[in-house]
Amino acid sequence: MTTRVLIADDHPLLRAGLRRLLAADPDLETVGEAATGAEVLQLTGELHPDIVLLDISMPGENGIATTRALKARFPDVLVLFLTMHEEEGMLQEALRAGGDGYVVKRADEPEILRAIRAVRNGGVYVHATMTRALAQPLPSQNGALAEALTQREIDVLRLLARGNTNRQIAELLNLSIRTVESHRANLMGKLGLASRVELVTYAEEHGLL
Amino acid sequence: MQVSDEADHAALTQALQEAQVALAAERARAQEANERARLTADMLREATVALTRSLDRETVLTTLLEHLRRLVPFDRATVMVLEEASRISVRAVFDGERVKPLLPPERPEFLADEHPVLRRILSTGAPVVIPDTRELPDWTPPIGFADEASWLGVPLFARGSVAGLFSLAKQEMGYFNAEHLRLAETLSSQASVAVENAILFEQMQAASARMQVLSRRLVEVQEDERRTVARELHDEAGQALVSLRFGLQLLERETGGGDGIAARVAELKQTTDAVIDSLHRLAAALRPPSLDMLGLDAALRQYLGSIEGKSGLVVRYKARGLAGERLAPPIETALYRIVQEAVTNVMRHARATCVDVLAARDDGRVLVVIEDDGVGFATASPAGAERLGLVGMRERAQALGGTLTIESAPGSGTTVAVEVRS
Numbered sequence: 001m002t003t004r005v006l007i008a009d010d011h012p013l014l015r016a017g018l019r020r021l022l023a024a025d026p027d028l029e030t031v032g033e034a035a036t037g038a039e040v041l042q043l044t045g046e047l048h049p050d051i052v053l054l055d056i057s058m059p060g061e062n063g064i065a066t067t068r069a070l071k072a073r074f075p076d077v078l079v080l081f082l083t084m085h086e087e088e089g090m091l092q093e094a095l096r097a098g099g100d101g102y103v104v105k106r107a108d109e110p111e112i113l114r115a116i117r118a119v120r121n122g123g124v125y126v127h128a129t130m131t132r133a134l135a136q137p138l139p140s141q142n143g144a145l146a147e148a149l150t151q152r153e154i155d156v157l158r159l160l161a162r163g164n165t166n167r168q169i170a171e172l173l174n175l176s177i178r179t180v181e182s183h184r185a186n187l188m189g190k191l192g193l194a195s196r197v198e199l200v201t202y203a204e205e206h207g208l209l
Numbered sequence: 210m211q212v213s214d215e216a217d218h219a220a221l222t223q224a225l226q227e228a229q230v231a232l233a234a235e236r237a238r239a240q241e242a243n244e245r246a247r248l249t250a251d252m253l254r255e256a257t258v259a260l261t262r263s264l265d266r267e268t269v270l271t272t273l274l275e276h277l278r279r280l281v282p283f284d285r286a287t288v289m290v291l292e293e294a295s296r297i298s299v300r301a302v303f304d305g306e307r308v309k310p311l312l313p314p315e316r317p318e319f320l321a322d323e324h325p326v327l328r329r330i331l332s333t334g335a336p337v338v339i340p341d342t343r344e345l346p347d348w349t350p351p352i353g354f355a356d357e358a359s360w361l362g363v364p365l366f367a368r369g370s371v372a373g374l375f376s377l378a379k380q381e382m383g384y385f386n387a388e389h390l391r392l393a394e395t396l397s398s399q400a401s402v403a404v405e406n407a408i409l410f411e412q413m414q415a416a417s418a419r420m421q422v423l424s425r426r427l428v429e430v431q432e433d434e435r436r437t438v439a440r441e442l443h444d445e446a447g448q449a450l451v452s453l454r455f456g457l458q459l460l461e462r463e464t465g466g467g468d469g470i471a472a473r474v475a476e477l478k479q480t481t482d483a484v485i486d487s488l489h490r491l492a493a494a495l496r497p498p499s500l501d502m503l504g505l506d507a508a509l510r511q512y513l514g515s516i517e518g519k520s521g522l523v524v525r526y527k528a529r530g531l532a533g534e535r536l537a538p539p540i541e542t543a544l545y546r547i548v549q550e551a552v553t554n555v556m557r558h559a560r561a562t563c564v565d566v567l568a569a570r571d572d573g574r575v576l577v578v579i580e581d582d583g584v585g586f587a588t589a590s591p592a593g594a595e596r597l598g599l600v601g602m603r604e605r606a607q608a609l610g611g612t613l614t615i616e617s618a619p620g621s622g623t624t625v626a627v628e629v630r631s
Contacts, residue, residue, distance in 0.1 A: 011448045017455030024462065057444045062502060084447050086489065088514070089499045089507030105451040106485055109458045163569055163576040165616045165624045181621075196580050197525035197565040204529070 002027055003120050006049035008034040008066075009082070010058045014105075018053065018082075025113055037061030037069070044074055051078040051120060056085055056094065064090075064097045071098035080119050082112070091130050101125035153187040154208070156180060160196060161203035249392065252279050256396055260403035264410040266290075267310035269403045270301045273375065273396070274308045280392045281361075281385075283377040287353040288365075290373035291331055295321040297373075302353045317352045324351055326362065327374065334371050336363045336390060340383040351376060358382035363393045367405035425608050432542055435496040443492035447485060454481045505541040505568065506531040509548060513566060520556050523563035530570035536631055543605040544568070544577050544627065547613070550598050551579040551625045559583025559623060570631060579625045585617040602627070 005028055009015050015033045022028045031047045034040045037060055040052060052070065056063035067079050080101040081094050091102050101119040103112055104127050111127075118125040126134065149157065152173075159169045166184065170177045193199050203209050256276035263269055270288040277286070286303040298318045301310050311317065321328045325347065330337055339360040342348045350356070357378035365373040377393070379385065461474045492498070493515075500508035506528045517524040535541070548566055555564045561583030568577045599615060602625070606613035611629030 009448075011452065013452040014448055014455070017452050017459070020459055021455060056502070057440075057498070064502070084443060084451065084489075085498060087493075087497070087499050087507070087511050089503050089511050093503050093507065105448075106454055106482055109462070163567060163578045163626060163628075165578075165614055165626050167616055168614070168626075195525055195563060195565045195582070196578065197527040197567055200527050200529070200567055200569075 002029045003051060003116065004029055004031045004047070004049045005116070006030075006032050006034060006040070006043055006047060006052045008037075008040045008052055008058070008063070009055040010035045011055075021109055021112065024109075028113075028116065037063070037066035040066050041069060041073065044070060044077055049077065051080055051100075051116060053080050053082045053116070054099075056081060056083040056090065064093055064099075067094070067097040067099055078119050080115055080125070086127075086130065088130060088132070091126065091134075095124070095126075095134075102130065103127050104130075148190045149187055153183050153190075156183040157187050157199065157203060158208050160184065161200045161209055249280060252276065253395060253399060256280075257399045257403075260400050261406075263403075264407055266404075266407035266411050267300060267312065269400070269407040271308050271310045273400050273403075274301055274303050277375070277377070277393065277396050278303065278308075280396060281377060281389045282379070283361075284357055284379050285354055286375060286377045287351065288373065288375045289327070289351075290365075291321070291371065292318070295328075295331075297321050297324075297327065297331075299352050300373075304353075319352065324349070327351060327376075330362045330364050330374050331371050334364050334366070336361065336394060338385050338390060340385075343382075350378075354378050359384035361385040361390065361393060363390075363397050365397055365404055366401040367408050372401075372404055372408060424604065428605065428608070432496070436501065439492040439495040439498070442488050442495070443498055447488050447492075450481055450485050450488070454478060454485075457481065500541060500545055501538075504531070504535045505544055508541075508545055509566065509568060512545075512549065513552070516552055516556070522556065522561060524552075525563065525565045526568075527566075528568045531568060536570070536575060540575065540609055540629055540631060543609055543611075544575065544629070547602045547605055547625070547627050548577060548579055550602050554598065555579070555581045555583060555623070558586070561622070573631055574628060575631045576626065576628045578627075580622065582622045585619050585621045585623050587619055588615055588617050 005022060007015050007018050007022075007030055009018070012035075015035075019030050019033070022030050031049050032043045034043050036058055040054065043049075044052065054063045054067065058066070061069070063081060063083070067081075070077060070079065078100045079098065080103065081099050082103050082105055083090070083094075084105050085091075086104050094102055101115050101124060103115045103125065107115070107127060115125040115127075155173060156169055159172060164172065166177050166180045169175075170180045173180070175183075188194070188199065191199075191202060193202055200209075256272070259272045259276060260269055263272070270290070274286050274288055277283075283303070284305060286308075287299050288301045289297045290300050292298050296318050297320070298316055299311055300316065301308055303309075321331055326337055326339070329335075337360075339345065339348075341358045342350070342360050343356075343358060354360075354376075357380055359379040359382055360376065361378075362374050362376040364371045365375060375393075375397070377385070457474050457478050461471060464470050464474075493511075497508050497511060499511050509528070510526060513524045513526045516522065536544075548568075552564060552566070555561050559581045561581035564579065564581040566577070566579050568575070570576075599613075603613045606627045606629065609629045611627060614626045614628075615623065616626075617623035
């Protein structure tokens with residue numbers, strides 16, 4: 001059974017190249033071409049493709065917003081992003097919007113075909129160099145206990161975690177900057193923290209914010 | 210002629226007494242005049258002191274009327290200032306009870322040509338006294354006056370030319386005399402330096418406000434330009450190269466790779482990839498697509514990730530409360546640029562091993578902190594601030610009504626904190 005493909009990209013030259021590329025695979029049939037998000041929705045309704053090869057940067061609604069609308073109206077249609085964007089944030093957002101796969105446009109022909117097949121078979125395909133973005137950060141190892149801290153150090157910790165500078169903390173707590181600096185050094189040492197971001201994470205995990 | 214001694218004596222006594230009375234009266238008059246002159250001089254001096262106390266034109270002009278009132282009694286009065294293109298604006302008015310400054314947009318304005326008497330004062334620089342305005346056929350009371358009979362107009366000077374005038378009115382006809390006129394003119398000349406300073410100050414304020422508007426506009430224009438060029442590079446030029454790459458792939462397939470063609474096509478594909486890469490880098494450096502498409506958090510994550518790769522710094526980033534609704538685009542842009550500038554400073558000058566970026570949103574405010582463990586600098590040194598582009602960062606924060614705080618000292622790292630209402 002052939003797979004019905006809708007190509008969605010605002011560049012005619014690119015659509016033509018892609019069409020010729022797909023034509024080489026007898027299992028694939030290009031049923032139409034769309035240049036905007038609105039056309040994607042309209043043509044999906046009319047042509048019932050199995051899969052939409054979707055660009056992200058398009059005039060009007062971009063590919064990510066289009067995917068949300070598309071999945072809401074046609075939950076069975078598969079979406080494979082084919083995009084210039086090689087940013088991890090973009091990949092995450094695309095998958096969150098309901099995308100089934102993400103390939104960059106300069107992938108080689110076999111990879112594009114492989115991605116279509118993978119998505120068609122119910123998998124999720126992500127371009128090899130970008131899979132790192134899918135890894136979840138490991139839970140932090142900030143295990144040390146807040147009990148070791150004095151009340152003053154906890155006050156300083158909380159204010160640092162909220163983004164205050166040393167001087168601001170000195171004013172808020174009516175201390176000298178030097179005292180704040182020494183509290184800060186002590187509490188970081190006790191908790192084994194190296195920097196403000198680690199400190200914020202610690203405060204977050206221990207309900208200090 | 211024979212005159213009795215008695216009569217002679219009596220007459221002499223009387224003449225003497227009369228002379229004494231007259232002398233006493235004369236002395237009293239002189240004393241009174243002296244006293245009055247002293248009082249007037251005091252009041253003039255007080256007025257001068259009061260006038261030079263402020264640079265604000267409204268305050269200067271209001272003060273002028275208040276002090277004038279102690280020297281020349283009047284029922285109503287206004288101070289008018291000559292603006293560009295012979296427009297006159299009424300800056301302060303005494304309405305019978307108190308002196309009120311008039312601020313835009315309530316401040317009345319009219320053309321000098323609508324009032325021949327005012328125009329005459331402004332063009333000749335000479336005062337005008339009208340004993341009874343009802344006898345002037347073409348008299349229309351200027352704004353701030355009703356049907357008062359006596360009217361006195363005195364020009365105000367600044368930098369040697371007429372800068373405006375004040376006009377006084379009194380119910381009784383023929384009220385203003387030569388003494389009133391003299392006092393009013395004296396006060397006017399006393400006021401001229403204060404008025405001049407106030408005018409200069411006002412112009413300077415207007416110029417600095419204009420500069421600020423222009424500099425903000427410049428930032429906006431630059432940002433728009435970058436957005437356009439980045440999009441053009443990334444989407445248009447980039448897409449064309451990708452199409453070219455597709456073409457090469459088809460060529461590869463169709464020629465079957467004989468005669469060493471495969472190797473040459475592969476080479477061309479590599480070259481194309483290199484160009485696409487550099488286009489992407491260029492576009493992202495101008496303005497990352499994620500900033501417009503995904504928001505501040507994604508853009509910062511991407512940017513800081515790339516910095517870690519190329520600078521050797523340990524970059525830690527944490528966002529809190531940014532996952533929900535997007536921030537307003539100008540806020541996202543400004544905060545992104547501030548982080549970029551601050552991190553660039555860290556790379557160039559701080560000799561740091563790590564830099565932390567914290568972005569947090571809560572309770573209607575957004576806070577971004579950029580902190581490094583580098584060599585720091587003396588924040589009091591203006592050269593340092595200049596060099597580090599801190600002025601531009603602060604300007605961006607202030608344009609959003611926010612604040613930017615920089616804390617650093619030689620040897621103890623640098624903290625840049627920016628806070629804006631979201």
